[in-house]
Amino acid sequence: MGFGCCHYQEVGEGCDSAFTMESSRVTFGRGCLSEVGDRARALGMRRVALFTDAGVARLPIFGTVVESLRAAGLELGVFKDVSIEPTDQSFLEAIRFAADLRPDGYVSLGGGSVIDTCKAANLFATWPSDFLTYVNAPVGEGRPVPGPLKPHIACPTTSGTGSEVTGITIFDLRSLGAKTGIASNALRPTEALVDPDCTATLPGEVVAASGLDVLSHALESYTARAYVRRPAPARPTLRPMSQGANPWSDLGCREALRLMGLYLERGVADATDHEAREQLMWAATLAGIAFGNAGVHAPHGMAYAVAGLVRDFRPTGYPQEEPLVPHGMAVILNAPAVFRYTAAESPERHLEAATWLGADARGAGPGDAGEVLADKLIRIMRAVGMPNGLRGVGYTEADVSALASGALPQQRLLQNAPREMTRPVLEGLFQQALGYWSP
Known part of the structure; x- marks a missing residue:
């Protein structure tokens, strides 16, 4: 069943004959959230933009991340205003925060909305442009990201979106009345810390x-x-x-x-x-x-x-x-x-x-x-x-x-x-x- 070799089907005329394997570095296991400070410092971070939402910010896991980052001697700026379902407007608020802070690295703690918001902030603070420049065509221009972004450690708190290992960020474009997004390997977080203990309080x-x-x-x-x-x-x-x-x-x-x-x-x-x-x-x-x-x-x-x-x-x-x-x-x-x-x-x-x-x-x-x-x-x-x-x-x-x-x-x-x-x-x-x- 399935396939075990590359060419499980004949290559179609004019079609690709190869595929590329990509992923963030992943650390998985109970308690690994406490590793975030050491890993951020190892990536060269000194001033960190920490993204989360108001709900997660009230949980003990938020304190674990803040303590770990500070114990590593890192300067910290915190953005807690992530929307549960991000919009173009909520992305723009996050982008302004990142542009003002000018961090050299990012940490996201939350579900897919938090991680996606952090990706967008990292992108536009690193490579400023009109908002629709990188958004997928035909909604946006679909231009490629010009180069690498700042390092980003993603710490998911839900067992769902997989955003911690993808180069995709999704938001609701209010003027269209539908969701769209940006897709680029440059958006893929540098590392993911996947701690199952983060889901203990989820309804x-x-x-x-x-x-x-x-x-x-x-x-x-x-x-x-x-x-x-x-x-x-x-x-x-x-x-x-x-x-x-x-x-x-x-x-x-x-x-x-x-x-x-x-x-x-x-x-x-x-x-x-x-x-x-x-x-x-x-x-x-x-x-x-x-x-x-x-x-x-x-x-x-x-x-x-x-x-x-x-x-x-x-x-x-x-x-x-x-x-x-x-x-x-x-x-x-x-x-x-x-x-x-x-x-x-x-x-x-x-x-x-x-x-x-x-x-x-x-x-x-x-x-x-x-x-x-x-x-x-x-x-x-x-x-x-x-x-x-x-x-x-x-x-x-x-x-x-x-x-x-x-x-x-x-x-x-x-x-x-x-x-x-x-x-x-x-x-x-x-x-x-x-x-x-x-x-």
């Missing part, structure tokens, strides 16, 4: 949403268009991070899916199940490395519209008072519909993925792959308390066209899907994603 609802983000990272990377089906870059150094499915990313996808099948429901149900939460943190790291090299596709591309157009949905377990569809929730609500559609292109991979998640695929043939995987995803969604499709977060049939319009600009993601994602296809997928089970 089950947050673990569920972030865990389902991990699950979809792995599923999308494993089913993405193969790297030998992506057009060859004009120069090797222009090879994109979203290379498509490849042997390196497949390794992380397989293990992440297996771990999610075993531990997600346990980790959501019981905050004292330390084994489950540690394994979810490890799965998040593996899936982050995988999708940081293969790329995700339609569920994520559609999720940016779902989150960006939210009207009045307020999830439990999240402190933000404004309407919000958490990222992992926005992703998974699209996933069953998408994988029913994409299974026709690579049924074996869809069946393999369903099996690693714990589905019984005995007797299933290629024509059953989409339904087997979708059914398993729906069972997991119900077990961890997800809404019943897009209707559960406030959307109706009348919103399908607007949702498709919000998703269409996400071409970096949609073009990584194994099947074509036209406007009519997206409208059909959003329609199917409105609900999955009888009330």
Whole structure:
């Protein structure tokens, strides 16, 4: 199953014949957060910009990081105003902070929103430009980052986004009504300190949403268009991070899916199940490395519209008072519909993925792959308390066209899907994603 060699498919005409393996340096284990000061000093940091959010700043782990940095003799400036779901405006506030502080290194402590905000601050403080200069085309100009950034140590506090090992930063562009982002290897944190103890206080609802983000990272990377089906870059150094499915990313996808099948429901149900939460943190790291090299596709591309157009949905377990569809929730609500559609292109991979998640695929043939995987995803969604499709977060049939319009600009993601994602296809997928089970 899967593949063990580079050329698992014949190279398409004009397509790439190689893939590149990239990752941040990762330290994983309970208590490793206390290493941050020594590691920052080893990277040459003297004045550190520490990014976090107001919630994390009240936790003991924040004190652990501050104490470690100060014990290493480092000067410290702290930015605590990160938004749970960053916007262009919240990014600009963080950029101004970094530009004024002029640090020689960065530390982020928080979930994906904190790490992404820190990446953006590092980028624009190091290489100032108009805000849309580096933003992915067609929303922004999509210009390459001119050179290296300052060192950045990312310390994730949720088992979900994988941002600590990727070169991607995501935000809500208010004028567009959808999420977009910046993708560059230059944004990838220098190091990641992944301490499972950071998730001990997370509510089950947050673990569920972030865990389902991990699950979809792995599923999308494993089913993405193969790297030998992506057009060859004009120069090797222009090879994109979203290379498509490849042997390196497949390794992380397989293990992440297996771990999610075993531990997600346990980790959501019981905050004292330390084994489950540690394994979810490890799965998040593996899936982050995988999708940081293969790329995700339609569920994520559609999720940016779902989150960006939210009207009045307020999830439990999240402190933000404004309407919000958490990222992992926005992703998974699209996933069953998408994988029913994409299974026709690579049924074996869809069946393999369903099996690693714990589905019984005995007797299933290629024509059953989409339904087997979708059914398993729906069972997991119900077990961890997800809404019943897009209707559960406030959307109706009348919103399908607007949702498709919000998703269409996400071409970096949609073009990584194994099947074509036209406007009519997206409208059909959003329609199917409105609900999955009888009330």
